Amino acid sequence: MTATAYTRLEVLRTFRNRRFFIFSLVFPFAMYLLLAAPNRGETDFLKSGVSAPLYYMVGLIAFGTMVAVSAGGARIAAERSVGWNRQLRLTPLSVPAYFRTKILTGYLMACLSIVLLYAAGIALGVRMPAERWLEMTGLILVALVPFAILGIALGHLLTIDSLGPALGGITALFAFLGGTWFPITGSGWLAELARWIPSYWLVKAGRIGVGGEAWGARGWLVIALWSAVLAVVASQAYRRDTTRV
Amino acid sequence: MTTTAGPPQAGITLRELEKSFRGPAGPVRAVRGVDLSIPRGQTVALLGPNGAGKSTTIDLMLGLLPPDRGTATIFGGPPAQAIAAGRVGAMLQVGALIRELTVREIVAMMASLYPDPRDVDEVLALTGTADIARRRTERLSGGQVQRVRFALAMVSNPTLLVLDEPTAAMDVEGRRDFWAIMRGLSAAGTTIVFATHYLDEADEFADRVVLMAHGRIVADGPATEIKARVGLRTIRATLPGVPPESLAALPGVQGVDRRGEAVVLTCADSDAAIRALLGEYPAARDIEISGAGLEEAFLELTSDDGDGARPATLAGRAAS
Numbered sequence: 231m232t233a234t235a236y237t238r239l240e241v242l243r244t245f246r247n248r249r250f251f252i253f254s255l256v257f258p259f260a261m262y263l264l265l266a267a268p269n270r271g272e273t274d275f276l277k278s279g280v281s282a283p284l285y286y287m288v289g290l291i292a293f294g295t296m297v298a299v300s301a302g303g304a305r306i307a308a309e310r311s312v313g314w315n316r317q318l319r320l321t322p323l324s325v326p327a328y329f330r331t332k333i334l335t336g337y338l339m340a341c342l343s344i345v346l347l348y349a350a351g352i353a354l355g356v357r358m359p360a361e362r363w364l365e366m367t368g369l370i371l372v373a374l375v376p377f378a379i380l381g382i383a384l385g386h387l388l389t390i391d392s393l394g395p396a397l398g399g400i401t402a403l404f405a406f407l408g409g410t411w412f413p414i415t416g417s418g419w420l421a422e423l424a425r426w427i428p429s430y431w432l433v434k435a436g437r438i439g440v441g442g443e444a445w446g447a448r449g450w451l452v453i454a455l456w457s458a459v460l461a462v463v464a465s466q467a468y469r470r471d472t473t474r475v
Numbered sequence: 476m477t478t479t480a481g482p483p484q485a486g487i488t489l490r491e492l493e494k495s496f497r498g499p500a501g502p503v504r505a506v507r508g509v510d511l512s513i514p515r516g517q518t519v520a521l522l523g524p525n526g527a528g529k530s531t532t533i534d535l536m537l538g539l540l541p542p543d544r545g546t547a548t549i550f551g552g553p554p555a556q557a558i559a560a561g562r563v564g565a566m567l568q569v570g571a572l573i574r575e576l577t578v579r580e581i582v583a584m585m586a587s588l589y590p591d592p593r594d595v596d597e598v599l600a601l602t603g604t605a606d607i608a609r610r611r612t613e614r615l616s617g618g619q620v621q622r623v624r625f626a627l628a629m630v631s632n633p634t635l636l637v638l639d640e641p642t643a644a645m646d647v648e649g650r651r652d653f654w655a656i657m658r659g660l661s662a663a664g665t666t667i668v669f670a671t672h673y674l675d676e677a678d679e680f681a682d683r684v685v686l687m688a689h690g691r692i693v694a695d696g697p698a699t700e701i702k703a704r705v706g707l708r709t710i711r712a713t714l715p716g717v718p719p720e721s722l723a724a725l726p727g728v729q730g731v732d733r734r735g736e737a738v739v740l741t742c743a744d745s746d747a748a749i750r751a752l753l754g755e756y757p758a759a760r761d762i763e764i765s766g767a768g769l770e771e772a773f774l775e776l777t778s779d780d781g782d783g784a785r786p787a788t789l790a791g792r793a794a795s
Binding site: 233234235236239242243244246247308309311312313314316317318319320321322323324472 | 560567568587
């Protein structure tokens with residue numbers, strides 16, 4: 231079963247929730263404008279060799295998309311709090327179709343976040359060759375897979391009250407460890423740890439925009455491993471999650 | 476390759492179902508050995524007070540909870556199979572709707588998940604939700620939410636309809652409409668299982684009443700039979716001067732309570748009791764015969780099994 235109508239209405243619901251929209255899309259976008267616009271004339275920002283608008287664009291894209299793609303977990307927790315997941319469990323909607331819809335809506339939010347940040351960046355003068363835009367976007371979308379699944383897993387594991395702080399804390403931790411705020415360099419244990427964390431590769435995908443290189447095998451492996459492990463956690467959580475909340 | 480096990484007329488079978496939950500003071504045995512067979516097309520009321528195990532039994536029946544022991548089958552196969560085939564419609568107890576959709580959209584969403592749904596507009600009209608079809612689900616009153624939840628169960632066009640206290644938040648008009656539709660579905664051959672703690676609902680709409688208390692089935696039969704078994708009728712009469720002992724000796728009478736000039740007889744068989752009463756005491760007047768409340772029936776059936784820690788008590792009573 232393709233569940234087209236179900237997916238369409240779920241997407242519609244996402245768009246109709248203004249608060250959800252604001253927090254998962256407008257925040258990174260507004261932060262970007264606040265940081266980048268005053269320094270739009272800087273062509274060699276902090277001696278990084280790139281302009282301020284580009285520097286902040288790649289800096290915020292990892293965080294913004296990570297928040298947007300995993301925020302769907304809060305919606306799952308809200309559905310559970312009214313018993314909707316139990317209602318769905320009694321329909322022929324298949325588990326894969328349910329997960330597909332949730333991942334798709336998460337990706338839709340992430341894509342909107344990307345479009346907003348790119349558009350703002352271009353408006354502030356960011357320019358790069360088309361193939362670099364494409365490579366950057368493609369790898370960002372791949373690196374978001376574990377975070378989309380993480381959102382679903384948390385949505386089924388936690389209640390609506392605890393999900394907000396948990397999601398905020400976990401994404402902040404991933405952002406920190408992955409080098410969103412401070413670049414990961416050198417060869418210490420922290421740097422080694424970071425290379426096993428999916429957000430590191432998400433950040434690295436964004437850095438293609440500032441002349442970084444695409445992933446080696448390690449990146450693909452880390453993303454695949456995290457996705458697989460989180461998928462097991464999410465499906466276990468989903469299977470167990472049939473009791474009255 | 477066989478896709479359905481069991482005979483085609485198989486309905487619902489629950490075998491020795493048991494389920495405990497972890498509670499603050501040790502495990503709570505919510506369901507303690509439930510055996511139940513429901514043939515296709517029957518309308519069955521699961522009657523019992525709060526905490527009797529009705530909702531847990533329904534969750535076990537639908538496969539929403541794994542039983543600690545025992546099995547549940549629907550139409551001869553596991554519950555998941557009947558659900559995947561789109562044959563089960565349900566209105567569960569926790570009663571809110573997801574937000575950000577109109578009434579029509581949420582009903583259409585549910586319809587889209589089933590292989591053979593009813594027409595959305597027809598269901599909206601039938602459940603009295605057509606006039607609020609364009610309203611958002613978060614702007615509905617409690618009674619309207621119940622109607623929409625009923626529409627969600629209806630639109631699936633189910634062979635088995637399971638309802639957990641469906642009328643709990645409905646207004647009087649809503650209840651009347653609801654049961655009128657239920658009658659139609661039942662007449663069309665739909666198997667209906669509903670949990671309730673209203674004896675009159677069970678009495679009026681069910682072919683069969685399954686009475687639950689403390690996680691067990693304590694009585695099972697037609698509603699009138701259940702009432703008779705638990706001494707559910709009282710005769711009230713003005714009859715001064717007759718000692719209670721003489722009244723207690725009348726056939727069908729289980730208890731006598733004198734209240735001034737009036738007497739209240741609790742009767743297992745009120746028909747026999749009223750005949751004998753009028754035969755022996757023609758002076759009795761202001762006679763009222765009424766069905767006693769369900770609470771009294773529960774008290775009678777469960778009075779010495781109150782804490783749920785002595786499962787042998789009821790078995791002992793049943794054997795005696």
